[in-house]
Amino acid sequence: MIVYLNGKAYEAKPEETVLQLALRNGIYIPHLCYHEKTGKAAKCRACVVEVEGIPGLKTSCNLPVRDGMVVSSKSEKVLQAQRMVVDLALSSGQHDCLSCEQNGNCELQDAAYYLGIERPSFQLYDNDYEVDDSSEFIRVDRSRCISCGRCVEACNKTVVNEVINFGNRGFDTKIVFDNDLPMGTSTCVQCGECMQICPVGCIIDKRSIGSGRNWEFEKVETVCPYCGVGCRLEVHVDRKNGKIIRVNGVEDSPTNNGMLCVKGRFGFDFVNSEERLTTPLIKENGKFREAEWDEAIALVASKFSEIKKEFGSDAIAGLASAKVTNEENFAFQKFIRREVGTNNVDHCARL
Amino acid sequence: MKFYRSHVLIAIDDNSLKAGVKKIESLLRAKLDKNNLSEEINVLETGGLGYFGTGVSMTVYPEQITYANLKEEDINDIVEEHFLKGRVVSRLVLNSTITKKYNFNYKNRVVLENSGIIDPENIEEYIGVGGYEAWEKVLTQMKPSEVVDEVKASGLRGRGGAGFPAGVKWSFTAPIEAKQKYVVVNADEGEPGTFKDRLIMEGDPHKLLEGIMIAAYAVGATKSYIYIRGEYKLCIHRLEVAIKQANEYGILGKNIFSSGFDHEIEIKIGAGAYVCGEETALIESMEGNRGTPRYKPPFPGVEGAWHKPTVVNNVETIANVPAIIKNGADWYNTIGVEGCRGTKVYTMMGDLKLPGLCETEMGTSLRTIIDEYGGGMKDGKQFKAALVGGAAGVFLPNEMLDVKMDFNSLKEYSAVLGSGAILVMNEDVDIVDILWSIIRFFRHESCGKCNPCSNGNPVLYKLIDKIRKGKGKEADLDMMIKVSEVMNKTSFCALGQSPYMPIKSAIDNFRDDFLKRMK
Numbered sequence: 001m002i003v004y005l006n007g008k009a010y011e012a013k014p015e016e017t018v019l020q021l022a023l024r025n026g027i028y029i030p031h032l033c034y035h036e037k038t039g040k041a042a043k044c045r046a047c048v049v050e051v052e053g054i055p056g057l058k059t060s061c062n063l064p065v066r067d068g069m070v071v072s073s074k075s076e077k078v079l080q081a082q083r084m085v086v087d088l089a090l091s092s093g094q095h096d097c098l099s100c101e102q103n104g105n106c107e108l109q110d111a112a113y114y115l116g117i118e119r120p121s122f123q124l125y126d127n128d129y130e131v132d133d134s135s136e137f138i139r140v141d142r143s144r145c146i147s148c149g150r151c152v153e154a155c156n157k158t159v160v161n162e163v164i165n166f167g168n169r170g171f172d173t174k175i176v177f178d179n180d181l182p183m184g185t186s187t188c189v190q191c192g193e194c195m196q197i198c199p200v201g202c203i204i205d206k207r208s209i210g211s212g213r214n215w216e217f218e219k220v221e222t223v224c225p226y227c228g229v230g231c232r233l234e235v236h237v238d239r240k241n242g243k244i245i246r247v248n249g250v251e252d253s254p255t256n257n258g259m260l261c262v263k264g265r266f267g268f269d270f271v272n273s274e275e276r277l278t279t280p281l282i283k284e285n286g287k288f289r290e291a292e293w294d295e296a297i298a299l300v301a302s303k304f305s306e307i308k309k310e311f312g313s314d315a316i317a318g319l320a321s322a323k324v325t326n327e328e329n330f331a332f333q334k335f336i337r338r339e340v341g342t343n344n345v346d347h348c349a350r351l
Numbered sequence: 352m353k354f355y356r357s358h359v360l361i362a363i364d365d366n367s368l369k370a371g372v373k374k375i376e377s378l379l380r381a382k383l384d385k386n387n388l389s390e391e392i393n394v395l396e397t398g399g400l401g402y403f404g405t406g407v408s409m410t411v412y413p414e415q416i417t418y419a420n421l422k423e424e425d426i427n428d429i430v431e432e433h434f435l436k437g438r439v440v441s442r443l444v445l446n447s448t449i450t451k452k453y454n455f456n457y458k459n460r461v462v463l464e465n466s467g468i469i470d471p472e473n474i475e476e477y478i479g480v481g482g483y484e485a486w487e488k489v490l491t492q493m494k495p496s497e498v499v500d501e502v503k504a505s506g507l508r509g510r511g512g513a514g515f516p517a518g519v520k521w522s523f524t525a526p527i528e529a530k531q532k533y534v535v536v537n538a539d540e541g542e543p544g545t546f547k548d549r550l551i552m553e554g555d556p557h558k559l560l561e562g563i564m565i566a567a568y569a570v571g572a573t574k575s576y577i578y579i580r581g582e583y584k585l586c587i588h589r590l591e592v593a594i595k596q597a598n599e600y601g602i603l604g605k606n607i608f609s610s611g612f613d614h615e616i617e618i619k620i621g622a623g624a625y626v627c628g629e630e631t632a633l634i635e636s637m638e639g640n641r642g643t644p645r646y647k648p649p650f651p652g653v654e655g656a657w658h659k660p661t662v663v664n665n666v667e668t669i670a671n672v673p674a675i676i677k678n679g680a681d682w683y684n685t686i687g688v689e690g691c692r693g694t695k696v697y698t699m700m701g702d703l704k705l706p707g708l709c710e711t712e713m714g715t716s717l718r719t720i721i722d723e724y725g726g727g728m729k730d731g732k733q734f735k736a737a738l739v740g741g742a743a744g745v746f747l748p749n750e751m752l753d754v755k756m757d758f759n760s761l762k763e764y765s766a767v768l769g770s771g772a773i774l775v776m777n778e779d780v781d782i783v784d785i786l787w788s789i790i791r792f793f794r795h796e797s798c799g800k801c802n803p804c805s806n807g808n809p810v811l812y813k814l815i816d817k818i819r820k821g822k823g824k825e826a827d828l829d830m831m832i833k834v835s836e837v838m839n840k841t842s843f844c845a846l847g848q849s850p851y852m853p854i855k856s857a858i859d860n861f862r863d864d865f866l867k868r869m870k
């Protein structure tokens with residue numbers, strides 16, 4: 001199927017929308033509410049395009065492709081409308097990018113940049129929302145919310161925690177947690193899905209505030225150390241200071257599709273903790289002393305052998321950690337069964 | 352049937368209730384009793400008589416004398432003078448032009464033919480004037496597809512604002528195989544200045560029920576809902592009474608007239624959001640969700656309430672159906688104009704001699720409606736503008752008074768028939784003030800779903816408020832047009848698309864009013 005976009009022919013997939021076709025081919029059309037995970041919402045109206053044979057403008061995020069369709073996303077008429085629409089979104093809040101955590105990583109900013117909007121034409125913001133700092137890991141600053149609805153969709157449909165919805169009407173529409181409770185006292189489980197999917201700086205990671213700009217960090221992909229699900233993480237690392245700044249889920253990962261739980265997303269403070277063990281410890285006369293790995297392993301091996309000789313293999317049991325990988329768990333049970341010689345092996349996730 | 356010398360019809364509607372009609376009615380009955388007249392004079396409650404702002408009013412038949420603005424102390428005079436001595440109490444009579452209008456008015460009526468004539472809370476009166484004959488005809492003589500074809504052939508177009516042909520809408524839903532289908536009557540009537548549906552439901556609730564049943568039979572729905580504004584207490588009461596009576600008479604319910612067709616009608620009460628009159632937001636609200644519009648397609652006719660095929664029609668649309676079925680599409684095609692058949696109910700307000708309600712043929716000129724039904728301009732003032740179609744309507748100046756009132760003719764003036772509200776303004780009215788209140792309305796009613804409407808309306812409000820306070824510049828007018836035009840092109844639903852029409856027509860036709868505020 002061929003679709004003509006801004007005068008060029010593209011091969012389109014039958015199920016996709018005009019916006020998806022454009023993005024797949026590296027053509028930017030401003031879009032603030034659409035996200036591949038939460039799908040089309042048709043709320044922001046920034047993605048409007050012109051289609052030959054259809055009067056008026058159409059939102060491309062919910063416009064199915066048709067063979068031979070002729071679409072323009074760059075005509076003056078389209079750009080003018082997009083500019084006003086994005087201008088209105090900018091005017092609705094307090095978008096002083098200078099100190100915003102999302103600066104440089106903000107989809108509203110990207111749209112404004114693309115359309116050449118230097119500053120909002122109107123000053124509408126007068127809600128004086130207080131910043132909601134009530135929860136452990138997440139800050140909510142509604143003055144930057146553009147009511148795109150992604151967080152609502154994400155919380156209800158993606159992670160199915162059913163905490164966020166919209167409250168009030170019209171210009172006063174705002175996101176609310178449960179029946180308009182502070183996030184910290186609501187039923188929110190701090191999974192952070194809403195935070196990751198928010199296109200602007202409204203729902204943000206509290207602990208990374210002020211630690212640097214998004215572009216300063218190296219993005220390292222790894223597997224979550226906590227449990228056997230093996231969610232893929234994108235760890236934002238500040239190399240200069242040797243620190244992890246924040247953790248995101250990897251969006252197209254087959255295990256977690258961008259989602260994480262509170263531990264995987266926020267539970268990384270152990271990495272730089274003072275209390276973290278960095279060498280094995282051996283207890284002597286009721287007191288721990290630091291030891292080398294070889295010494296520690298030799299000690300454990302000799303103790304196990306003693307127990308096995310004196311009381312038999314079944315006097316030993318092995319309990320594996322959920323924080324290790326399947327391969328490590330496999331090796332562990334092999335060790336208990338074959339080297340120790342007992343079937344007393346289990347896993348903490350079964351408790 | 353008992354014979355009475357006179358019948359007194361007392362209008363019981365929201366307005367008269369506020370004016371204390373119940374007290375006056377009981378006084379009247381007591382007084383008649385006392386004079387041994389209750390066997391001669393029959394007092395009947397009926398719906399609105401079609402005037403607005405006339406307080407408690409009643410019409411005495413056969414003389415056809417209408418008394419208006421009645422107070423408790425007037426009852427004595429009426430009974431003693433009129434009923435005992437046969438002398439009309441002229442000081443209480445609605446002026447003679449009004450009575451003329453009243454006669455004129457009834458000739459053309461289809462949906463309001465019984466309003467103000469029968470007792471809306473008595474099914475026998477409705478049956479007595481030929482009610483439910485169409486329903487019987489449908490059940491005993493017609494196949495559902497024939498009903499759809501008849502309505503299609505009648506050319507009936509939706510009266511909720513958009514003017515979509517009703518028969519065509521039904522023909523999408525009728526052939527769908529589904530376990531459950533619904534008919535939903537849109538009685539939300541949120542358009543400012545519109546109260547035609549209220550008067551239809553107050554005056555003749557059974558006509559609406561009959562229309563619903565015919566529609567339901569045509570599309571194969573076994574359940575219908577009437578989604579009604581919560582403020583319409585009297586309508587709700589009368590519909591409840593009517594549904595109960597229809598059930599008792601076996602006109603509604605299981606296996607109606609042994610036809611094997613079952614039908615149930617339920618009333619759903621709205622919570623007062625304008626946007627919930629938009630059919631998909633209405634469905635969301637009915638389902639118990641936030642009242643915001645859904646994306647179309649799928650259209651409700653295919654996937655509506657609880658994702659089942661659902662026909663949504665306005666009250667007035669449905670109220671036309673019984674007459675079409677009873678008299679046939681050919682008859683209906685003799686009324687109105689090509690492409691726009693039947694009558695239209697208007698609510699006329701503003702600086703008219705006789706603000707109120709009228710029903711007249713589609714294609715009647717605005718001038719005729721204002722002069723003949725509205726009684727012309729009040730206090731000898733000059734006409735300045737008419738806002739036609741409610742808040743989402745268009746300001747028409749003097750030069751456009753001869754426009755024919757139907758969907759197609761108005762389109763030529765970039766105007767809309769909308770809900771049929773006509774606000775007439777005289778030379779003293781400042782369009783800036785009217786536009787200000789319209790924009791304030793939209794700002795308040797925007798549902799917040801989409802960005803251009805929820806943020807555009809506050810922008811428009813700031814601009815018009817600035818102009819109204821004398822702080823505006825000419826560039827603000829251009830900005831209002833620019834913003835509302837983008838809202839018109841990009842908003843999710845017709846609410847956000849609407850402010851452009853009143854703004855553009857106000858600024859184009861009455862620019863001087865705006866400039867005057869800028870000196």
Ligand SMILES: Cc1cc2nc3c(=O)[nH]c(=O)nc-3n(C[C@H](O)[C@H](O)[C@H](O)COP(=O)(O)O)c2cc1C
Nearest residue numbers: 509510511537539540541628629630664665668845
């Ligand atoms: C903001 C908005 C408000 C509306 N309000 C009403 C209403 O109060 N009553 C109504 O019948 N239609 C209303 N409509 C139109 C309905 O969406 C729908 O078109 C109509 O109920 C269909 O019935 P009809 O075809 O019989 O006209 C409204 C539409 C919009 C966009």
Ligand code: SF4
Nearest residue numbers: 095097100106200201
């Ligand atoms: S949310 Fe985006 S546009 Fe708003 S202040 Fe932050 S970076 Fe700027």
Ligand code: SF4
Nearest residue numbers: 155188189191192194
């Ligand atoms: S953190 Fe998770 S549970 Fe809490 S509001 Fe966001 S998405 Fe919902």
Ligand code: SF4
Nearest residue numbers: 145146148149151198
């Ligand atoms: S908080 Fe973010 S994701 Fe949620 S509606 Fe506002 S801008 Fe969208």
Ligand code: SF4
Nearest residue numbers: 798800801804844847
């Ligand atoms: S146009 Fe207005 S009323 Fe309609 S969906 Fe958008 S915000 Fe809601």
Ligand code: FES
Nearest residue numbers: 033042044045061
């Ligand atoms: S991306 Fe299309 S409307 Fe928001």
